[in-house]
Amino acid sequence: MKTKIIIAVIAMIVIIFFVYFASNNIDSLASYSCNADSDCKKVTIDCCNNNAPTQNTCVSKSDLGIWKSFLQINCGGIMCLQYLVPGNYSCACRESRCWTYFTNQVGNVEGYTGLQRGK
Numbered sequence: 001m002k003t004k005i006i007i008a009v010i011a012m013i014v015i016i017f018f019v020y021f022a023s024n025n026i027d028s029l030a031s032y033s034c035n036a037d038s039d040c041k042k043v044t045i046d047c048c049n050n051n052a053p054t055q056n057t058c059v060s061k062s063d064l065g066i067w068k069s070f071l072q073i074n075c076g077g078i079m080c081l082q083y084l085v086p087g088n089y090s091c092a093c094r095e096s097r098c099w100t101y102f103t104n105q106v107g108n109v110e111g112y113t114g115l116q117r118g119k
Contacts, residue, residue, distance in 0.1 A: 033098075040061065051085045051086075056089050089103075
């Protein structure tokens with residue numbers, strides 16, 4: 001019994017470290033450069049995406065394959081809670097950089113670039 005608890009605690013620490021490491025390094029894979037709105041594509045940044053305003057971003061379409069591969073490798077087998085935050089995302093190219101726009105259910109729009117708002 002004691003061994004199972006120790007193994008469970010170690011597994012949780014490894015998972016937390018891995019998720020933290022993955023989320024802090026994924027930004028280095030992405031290019032946000034663009035020439036037109038069509039150059040920007042929406043991607044998830046979390047293994048468990050509930051459509052929250054910080055769980056999606058828009059990246060250069062040239063990096064879409066790299067981004068998806070990174071998530072498949074790092075998120076495979078993770079179980080997630082199933083709920084969605086109402087709202088829609090759109091991408092736009094502004095000043096040669098992909099911007100993400102989140103519109104909530106009452107019509108408020110928030111724009112950001114990169115993985116963090118205001119970056």
